[in-house]
Amino acid sequence: MSFQPTEPFAPARGLASPHAQTIFASLARPTHAPPLKRERWELPDGDFVDLDSFDGVQGAPHVVTLHGLEGSSRSGYITAILRGAAERGWGATAINFRSCSGEPNRLARSYHSGDIGDALSVIKHLRARLTGPLFAVGFSLGANVLLRLMEETGDHSLVDAAAAVSAPFELGVCADTLDGPGPFQRLYRERFLRTLKNKAREKLRRFPGVFDGAAMERARTIRGFDDAVTAPLHGFRDATHYYAEASSGPRLHAIRRPTLLLSAKDDPMIPAATHPRDVEKNPVLHAVVTERGGHVGFVAGSPFSPSYWGEAQVLAFFSARNANTRPV
Numbered sequence: 001m002s003f004q005p006t007e008p009f010a011p012a013r014g015l016a017s018p019h020a021q022t023i024f025a026s027l028a029r030p031t032h033a034p035p036l037k038r039e040r041w042e043l044p045d046g047d048f049v050d051l052d053s054f055d056g057v058q059g060a061p062h063v064v065t066l067h068g069l070e071g072s073s074r075s076g077y078i079t080a081i082l083r084g085a086a087e088r089g090w091g092a093t094a095i096n097f098r099s100c101s102g103e104p105n106r107l108a109r110s111y112h113s114g115d116i117g118d119a120l121s122v123i124k125h126l127r128a129r130l131t132g133p134l135f136a137v138g139f140s141l142g143a144n145v146l147l148r149l150m151e152e153t154g155d156h157s158l159v160d161a162a163a164a165v166s167a168p169f170e171l172g173v174c175a176d177t178l179d180g181p182g183p184f185q186r187l188y189r190e191r192f193l194r195t196l197k198n199k200a201r202e203k204l205r206r207f208p209g210v211f212d213g214a215a216m217e218r219a220r221t222i223r224g225f226d227d228a229v230t231a232p233l234h235g236f237r238d239a240t241h242y243y244a245e246a247s248s249g250p251r252l253h254a255i256r257r258p259t260l261l262l263s264a265k266d267d268p269m270i271p272a273a274t275h276p277r278d279v280e281k282n283p284v285l286h287a288v289v290t291e292r293g294g295h296v297g298f299v300a301g302s303p304f305s306p307s308y309w310g311e312a313q314v315l316a317f318f319s320a321r322n323a324n325t326r327p328v
Contacts, residue, residue, distance in 0.1 A: 003286040006316050009309045011292045012299045018266040019184045021294030029076025034086040050101035056091035061133040063092045066142030070195045072100045080311040108207040113141050114246025116149040133160040135318045143167035147248035150255045161321040163260040163314040166296045169249030170274040179221040200229050260286045260317045264293030
């Protein structure tokens with residue numbers, strides 16, 4: 001049976017617009033987390049990712065989180081999942097992608113929307129030591145990474161269930177949407193480019209000539225940055241090649257574990273036209289598409305007492321999967 005939300009989504013009073021949902025959630029979500037233990041996980045190529053985690057009771061579920069572009073384990077949507085897991089007696093591990101934990105990674109390469117290797121390495125590590133169900137949730141870029149991981153592992157997935165919130169199913173279209181006209185698109189674009197370019201400048205200082213620094217400085221769009229930096233750093237011909245190889249949308253049929261796809265039709269970064277249309281052909285996919293909610297927003301209640309419907313539905317989805325996996 002397809003997953004049914006615990007309640008319909010109704011945007012908080014005064015926050016009905018997609019930009020209000022997106023910006024309010026980004027700025028106002030609480031960021032406090034349960035006590036976390038930091039672990040540096042060494043990767044096969046000699047680099048590392050930093051993990052922030054806590055254990056649940058023996059045999060309880062464990063939730064892995066994957067953050068969005070230039071996010072971290074301290075992003076509000078991640079800490080909401082961590083708090084929810086702790087309240088249920090579950091464990092959780094928040095992955096900080098390379099360069100996102102507050103310390104530069106060792107190698108010239110960094111992370112991107114289709115890079116599943118680091119997350120898979122962490123998940124294998126967790127699966128080897130855990131006895132309960134292993135769940136994973138990704139947001140925005142992290143949602144695409146998680147879906148690509150689920151697609152590539154298929155029947156051999158180590159994750160018992162997954163959730164993808166505001167996933168950019170077609171990366172090229174989503175990049176062009178961010179690069180489009182309007183003050184809000186400019187706000188989102190410049191916010192991402194500011195930190196991406198700062199990290200890129202540090203890369204060039206440490207690894208001279210690894211990409212064209214002048215082209216990076218000239219880039220005023222997400223696609224331009226991906227052409228100048230992301231593609232050459234990660235072995236793609238250009239941004240178009242990167243987007244085609246990394247997009248999760250065309251491969252959803254390969255997923256073999258229960259997976260929630262949570263999106264809003266008014267997402268200002270992800271056009272509704274890119275949402276998958278034939279998810280019913282894969283019975284393990286559970287698509288929940290709301291009329292409103294913005295990008296990783298889903299703010300309900302009121303601005304003075306907000307509740308975050310999206311994270312609540314992810315935890316409800318995992319709770320239902322946990323009930324289904326318990327021995328009789």
